[in-house]
Amino acid sequence: MFACNGYAAQTPTSPLAPFSFERRDPGPNDVQIDILYCGICHSDIHTARGEWNNHDFPVVPGHEIVGKVVAVGSEVSQFKVGDLAGVGCMVDSCRHCPSCTAGLEQYCEDGGFTGTYAAPDKKTPGMFTYGGYSKSIVVDQGFVLRVPTGLELAAVAPLLCAGITTYSPLRHWKVGPGSKVGIVGLGGLGHMGLKIAHAMGAEVTLFTTSPNKAEDAKRLGAHHVVISKDADQMASQANTFDFVLDCVSAQHDINAYLAVLKRDGTLVQVGAPPEPLPVAAFNLIMSRKSFAGSLIGGIAETQEMLDFCAKHNIVSDIEMISIDQINEAYERVISSDVKYRFVIDMQSLAA
Template identity: 70%
Template structure:
């Protein structure tokens, strides 16, 4: 194994009210099944902000966020089979799970019955310190949770696929979206823009729902076939009972009934946005009368995430990004709160130097 130096540069939040600031720590030395990765790019997810500011009331400080990681392998343990030094790889939202429950056995580690270990803000199984994420110069991860990146270029724009990409791909795949299907995507943000691209690549007729008329041109550019202004009752009514599937990416509480009414009999709307307070309860008759389904979905398992990366590479899909330096992260958080990004910030980790 190539000599690996565990000293790691990073940006961290030391408490909820502090801005992120330079921080250094030591990664573990790679064990037999570990892969050591030099991080090249890390996407910025809204979950990073929630965690840094303890908005979910579960943050362990110091907190080094970041779970949309693309990098190069710099060392591998003696038992590693899938990766070698120099490989381009990714790490997403998980770095460990119990590996013994029914969900893990089925390759659905995100639903681990004992709880998966997040790439940041979570202790490892079998003991270990708080996990530190991708706002750092390097990371060490068990090879089971390392992903192969086959994109040849635009690696910075690949990084958000490790969260935003799999969060939208997984429900589209689970509900077998494909040719001949009419699919709605609610919201055109970091998640929604990936949903549009992926659903279109799967062959569906894609309709983007937005409250912002100014987003129409961009939605069409990204692959939507139609755009509906969801505040316009006439536009909504024109699509009543016509959708096979709706992917709702909006993370703010809103009335779900208007979208449930657009589903065909046996149609499904899946929620992937996580609001900080509950949605108003849907009218149960809207579900009963059409045997419609309201569902939820959480990221994806490791095998499905690899499938998503390969699918996106095959179809030339990456995220639309704005590159930032590491020292611009606090300003990026404030802009993210105002939805002032198209559509994902990505940190150039070379700027840590």
């Protein structure tokens, strides 16, 4: 074990503050990464405040991690010291269930995947995982990503969650040239959905409640913007979309977006509203429409996403902060006061 510093929530009601803990020494299949940047995801806030699931405290959040490899185990073949590397939302899974063997570790059927933080650590029994708001992390090579060179490294970090969360459903439902795609909501997820769908060759429309987001949406890749609280604008879009990606985590009327789908169209939910979304059955039945969900992506697909983003020069729009600004940043995320993802400069963490 070795000493590591980070920032943690000691209880669901306490602010994040400096925290010292121990990480395991790299084993034969492990990669040790000194963390340079870590993005802030809204799920970090939910977990740090005890709003999702039961887990032990303290919690060191952070699952949008990029850094430099500083040590590798004797069996590691994919990475060497000095490489740029990334870690996303998972650090382990059972590796033998049908989902894991299909490269879909996020849907692990034998106990679920091991989250990067606040999850029981299979490699260190009796302990929970600690995330990327820290100096260093040790992860099995099977869950470490190669970070392409040539991109702004800090702005790559949110790709490890926001990027793959939007890329995976767009890829799975075969979005491409000739597809008419709607993105609902312009935030951390939505802005990545615009960029990626545009790069895939789709005709992209942003649905937003905020007219003042139209200009930014077009900069990010939208061909069209529809103000969703305008009934006439929404009615004009009825039965015209092949695919809609809903990135909104607040309560909203899902039926309004089912109505814009063509026959055999699909709406995929990636935002996570706190309460169930009522669905009118006839919105699905009458035109054989589908309402689906999607969770991040497997490791191979996440690597594919990173390579795709490198090819198309796609990164997240970010605001950089130092680690001592983390609690203020959390409040700003809650009030949607960021364009479009906070990233922590982890070199601001005291040694």
